[in-house]
Amino acid sequence: MLILTGLSLFLLVAIGIGLFFKSRLILSEHSLWDLLSGSAWKPLSGEFGFLPFIVGTLFVTALSIAIALPISLLSAIFLTEYASSWVKRVVFPIFDILAGIPSVVYGVWGTLIIVPWIADKLGPRFVDYTSGYTVLASGIVLGIMILPILVSLLIEIFTIVPQDYREASASLGATKWQTCSKVILRKAMPGIVAAVVLSISKAFGETIAVLMVCGNYAAIPRSLFDPCYPLPALIANNYGEMLSLPLYESALMFAAFILFFIILVFNIISRWILRNIERSYKM
Amino acid sequence: MKTKFIVEKIFFGLMIISVILVFAFLGSILITIIRNGWPAMSWDMITQLPGGGFYIGKEGGVLNAIVGSIYIVGASTILGLLISIPIVFFINIYLKNDSKLASITRLSFDVLYGIPSIVYGAFGFTIMIFLGLRTSLLGGIIVITLLIIPIFVRSMDEVARQLPKHLLEASYSLGATRYETIKVAIRQIAPGIATATLLSIGRAIGDAAGVMFTAGFTDSIPTSLDQPAATLPLAIFFQLSSPLPEVRERAYAAALLLTLIVLVLSIVGRMITHRFSKNKIK
Numbered sequence: 001m002l003i004l005t006g007l008s009l010f011l012l013v014a015i016g017i018g019l020f021f022k023s024r025l026i027l028s029e030h031s032l033w034d035l036l037s038g039s040a041w042k043p044l045s046g047e048f049g050f051l052p053f054i055v056g057t058l059f060v061t062a063l064s065i066a067i068a069l070p071i072s073l074l075s076a077i078f079l080t081e082y083a084s085s086w087v088k089r090v091v092f093p094i095f096d097i098l099a100g101i102p103s104v105v106y107g108v109w110g111t112l113i114i115v116p117w118i119a120d121k122l123g124p125r126f127v128d129y130t131s132g133y134t135v136l137a138s139g140i141v142l143g144i145m146i147l148p149i150l151v152s153l154l155i156e157i158f159t160i161v162p163q164d165y166r167e168a169s170a171s172l173g174a175t176k177w178q179t180c181s182k183v184i185l186r187k188a189m190p191g192i193v194a195a196v197v198l199s200i201s202k203a204f205g206e207t208i209a210v211l212m213v214c215g216n217y218a219a220i221p222r223s224l225f226d227p228c229y230p231l232p233a234l235i236a237n238n239y240g241e242m243l244s245l246p247l248y249e250s251a252l253m254f255a256a257f258i259l260f261f262i263i264l265v266f267n268i269i270s271r272w273i274l275r276n277i278e279r280s281y282k283m
Numbered sequence: 284m285k286t287k288f289i290v291e292k293i294f295f296g297l298m299i300i301s302v303i304l305v306f307a308f309l310g311s312i313l314i315t316i317i318r319n320g321w322p323a324m325s326w327d328m329i330t331q332l333p334g335g336g337f338y339i340g341k342e343g344g345v346l347n348a349i350v351g352s353i354y355i356v357g358a359s360t361i362l363g364l365l366i367s368i369p370i371v372f373f374i375n376i377y378l379k380n381d382s383k384l385a386s387i388t389r390l391s392f393d394v395l396y397g398i399p400s401i402v403y404g405a406f407g408f409t410i411m412i413f414l415g416l417r418t419s420l421l422g423g424i425i426v427i428t429l430l431i432i433p434i435f436v437r438s439m440d441e442v443a444r445q446l447p448k449h450l451l452e453a454s455y456s457l458g459a460t461r462y463e464t465i466k467v468a469i470r471q472i473a474p475g476i477a478t479a480t481l482l483s484i485g486r487a488i489g490d491a492a493g494v495m496f497t498a499g500f501t502d503s504i505p506t507s508l509d510q511p512a513a514t515l516p517l518a519i520f521f522q523l524s525s526p527l528p529e530v531r532e533r534a535y536a537a538a539l540l541l542t543l544i545v546l547v548l549s550i551v552g553r554m555i556t557h558r559f560s561k562n563k564i565k
Binding site for chain 2: 001002004005008009011012014015018019021022070071072074075077078079082091093094095096097098100101102103104105106107108109111112113144147174175176177178180181198201202204205206207208212232235236239252253256259260263264266267268271272275
């Protein structure tokens with residue numbers, strides 16, 4: 001048992017080392033800064049600029065959080081503070097099912113509903129032409145995908161806030177919303193930050209659904225209606241070709257390493273915050 | 284009316300709207316998948332291998348992907364259980380409550396849980412190259428096992444942490460060793476194991492990015508561990524990128540199939556949790 005536990009701890013280190021080892025080749029050819037700030041992506045002539053992919057990832061992730069956060073904050077407050085128990089019994093399974101739907105199905109839905117909607121209805125009002133496979137489509141699909149995890153984390157955080165606070169606030173004549181916004185949200189702030197950071201890292205790594213709706217075009221997106229090309233999509237799209245060139249393979253592994261590293265750091269920070277919150281209320 | 288009551292009304296309205304939005308998202312997803320998938324659904328879809336002209340819209344089904352998915356998910360679920368149950372017992376029964384090792388282990392499983400499957404896929408791929416393996420059933424099983432171990436450990440650990448201390452103490456006081464105490468504990472966390480298993484199966488069957496690198500894709504059913512294997516999500520993904528509408532329709536049917544499997548798993552999971560919880564001492 002000790003060995004198994006040890007091995008699984010080692011796995012985390014092994015992933016990091018393995019990916020880093022693989023990306024050493026490209027790091028020896030180009031400097032880290034060149035890789036991260038270059039915007040030319042021509043694997044065949046040995047140019048590897050990750051900037052379009054990084055900007056694409058950040059853009060899509062930020063958009064998905066902007067969509068998911070208000071909805072999940074309001075639903076989480078509703079479920080913990082307002083809803084009666086039968087409402088909860090109806091609504092909770094909805095989030096469970098949303099969480100269980102495979103990402104490829106989200107992708108299918110995105111291409112069938114969101115992409116045509118943007119291309120035909122929404123897009124023409126703002127820009128001359130858009131294919132629908134855009135930053136916006138990826139953001140919407142991703143935003144819905146991270147709703148369940150965000151809501152379940154937020155509910156957990158709100159329920160940790162002691163009941164006394166609510167009663168104290170109510171006894172001063174505050175309405176329920178005043179209690180929520182001035183007491184509970186403030187008290188739960190670090191937890192909310194942690195939950196958001198955690199869902200950012202979830203959104204970072206989401207591959208297939210985003211790949212299906214993002215347009216896969218390697219340029220820095222200028223608007224919501226431009227196609228983009230996030231890092232995970234880059235890795236998934238090129239895994240077949242990469243074996244032909246060692247440097248190409250190394251570049252993709254470097255992309256995987258960037259993802260791994262960012263997600264590792266984000267996860268450790270947010271889990272640490274969450275753990276401290278839990279501990280401070282248990283004492 | 285005072286402003287605070289108006290604000291209260293406004294925000295309550297917003298909350299209702301956001302919950303309705305969530306319902307609408309789910310409804311839209313399910314309706315879209317059913318409406319597009321149902322017409323192309325047929326017995327051939329689930330009982331036939333892809334025929335000669337399958338990818339230009341002729342006869343055949345996705346049996347290769349269904350069987351491939353079952354092989355990979357079945358094997359990795361069993362492996363995952365074998366690896367994660369001992370870990371859960373180790374951190375909950377063998378280690379003390381305030382143990383540093385237990386806390387580090389939990390943290391690293393939390394982090395592993397957050398690592399996206401594409402990173403597992405890329406990592407699995409480097410290992411396979413290192414070992415000289417080609418894309419194969421075995422590769423897919425290894426990556427999916429790695430992917431679901433954190434899910435297993437985390438969700439079982441959540442239940443195991445709730446184990447009443449006095450139950451373990453009662454067992455020790457009768458002279459039972461820690462190993463024998465596990466037998467007492469396992470009955471208490473049985474519903475946790477069941478839910479964890481279903482959660483992991485659901486995640487494993489829907490995962491595409493991890494197997495993309497490692498299991499490959501094929502039109503036949505693999506007969507040994509070193510052959511490539513098709514999986515449902517990848518079958519959907521590849522068929523959807525086809526320019527032919529007939530082929531894309533099959534992708535919708537396969538998506539419907541996958542969605543149904545996941546829905547059934549989630550309903551069964553709920554029922555099992557309910558039934559097993561009866562033996563539980565609170």
